[in-house]
Amino acid sequence: xxxxxxxxxxxxxTVIDAAGRITxxxxxxxxxxxxxxxxxxxxAKVLLNLSEITYIDSSGIGELVSGFTTVRNQGxxxxxxxxxxxxxxxxxxxxxxxxxxxxxxxxxxxxxxx
Amino acid sequence: MSQSNDGEIQRxxxxxxxxxENVDLAEADVxxxxxxxxxxxxxxxxxxxxVRESMVxxxxxxxxxxxxxxxxxxxxxxxxxxxAGQPKDRLAVVIEDEGExxxxxEVPDPLAEENLLRHSGRGLxxxxxxxxxxxxxxxxxxxxxxxxxxxxxxx
Numbered sequence: 001x002x003x004x005x006x007x008x009x010x011x012x013x014t015v016i017d018a019a020g021r022i023t024x025x026x027x028x029x030x031x032x033x034x035x036x037x038x039x040x041x042x043x044a045k046v047l048l049n050l051s052e053i054t055y056i057d058s059s060g061i062g063e064l065v066s067g068f069t070t071v072r073n074q075g076x077x078x079x080x081x082x083x084x085x086x087x088x089x090x091x092x093x094x095x096x097x098x099x100x101x102x103x104x105x106x107x108x109x110x111x112x113x114x
Numbered sequence: 115m116s117q118s119n120d121g122e123i124q125r126x127x128x129x130x131x132x133x134x135e136n137v138d139l140a141e142a143d144v145x146x147x148x149x150x151x152x153x154x155x156x157x158x159x160x161x162x163x164x165v166r167e168s169m170v171x172x173x174x175x176x177x178x179x180x181x182x183x184x185x186x187x188x189x190x191x192x193x194x195x196x197x198a199g200q201p202k203d204r205l206a207v208v209i210e211d212e213g214e215x216x217x218x219x220e221v222p223d224p225l226a227e228e229n230l231l232r233h234s235g236r237g238l239x240x241x242x243x244x245x246x247x248x249x250x251x252x253x254x255x256x257x258x259x260x261x262x263x264x265x266x267x268x269x
Contacts, residue, residue, distance in 0.1 A: 024170055025134045055159075057166050058236040066233045086159060093243045094236050095225050 051082030176211025
């Protein structure tokens with residue numbers, strides 16, 4: 001299974017729900033395009049819900065970083081919510097916990113954008 | 115402390131084309147053997163990622179997806195008997211590419227502050243975090259050979 005991405009809007013915040021695997025190839029490419037589309041539409045507040053992500057490799061981590069910088073370069077903010085322990089561990093190992101704003105629940109994450 | 119290998123329990127050797135499909139194949143081989151060796155769910159996941167990262171390095175960075183270059187892959191489960199200790203299950207994966215060769219110093223430190231926002235370069239970091247032993251050496255006559263080892267107490 002590759003990655004499945006759906007987007008929804010909660011006020012000014014664009015929420016991307018990601019499910020499946022983000023790995024080199026199809027998954028990472030799909031993720032990259034989704035972020036680009038959202039950034040191109042001018043979304044300044046992006047929340048990435050990773051609660052249904054079962055597997056992410058270093059390429060997938062690279063796409064998270066790429067998404068973060070893409071949105072930031074357009075004057076926006078990208079944050080993360082719903083990390084599984086496996087994804088948390090990866091962010092710890094790679095020190096990316098110092099880069100991303102990470103939240104356990106969506107309501108708190110949405111409020112953080114104000 | 116001397117060690118002897120009491121013998122291989124299971125082994126797979128493959129000569130693979132440089133494709134992403136074969137990255138999946140290699141990871142599946144290793145996960146299957148590691149599971150039969152009794153590694154737990156979290157170790158299976160970590161070993162799988164380490165193997166995936168190593169295979170991607172071989173296919174993409176070593177062989178550049180070349181149809182003329184192969185990836186030499188092997189995975190084995192054996193029992194390692196330490197004289198003064200409990201026997202251990204040993205999972206060893208060896209992956210060799212036929213590329214131009216590689217040295218670890220070529221990769222910028224992904225944990226350095228100035229590199230945290232780089233979009234790539236974290237594969238080796240994950241391999242080292244998830245395996246008990248990881249070595250990189252030149253492959254003769256050409257390319258790079260990596261060896262990944264994971265141990266567990268024998269139940």
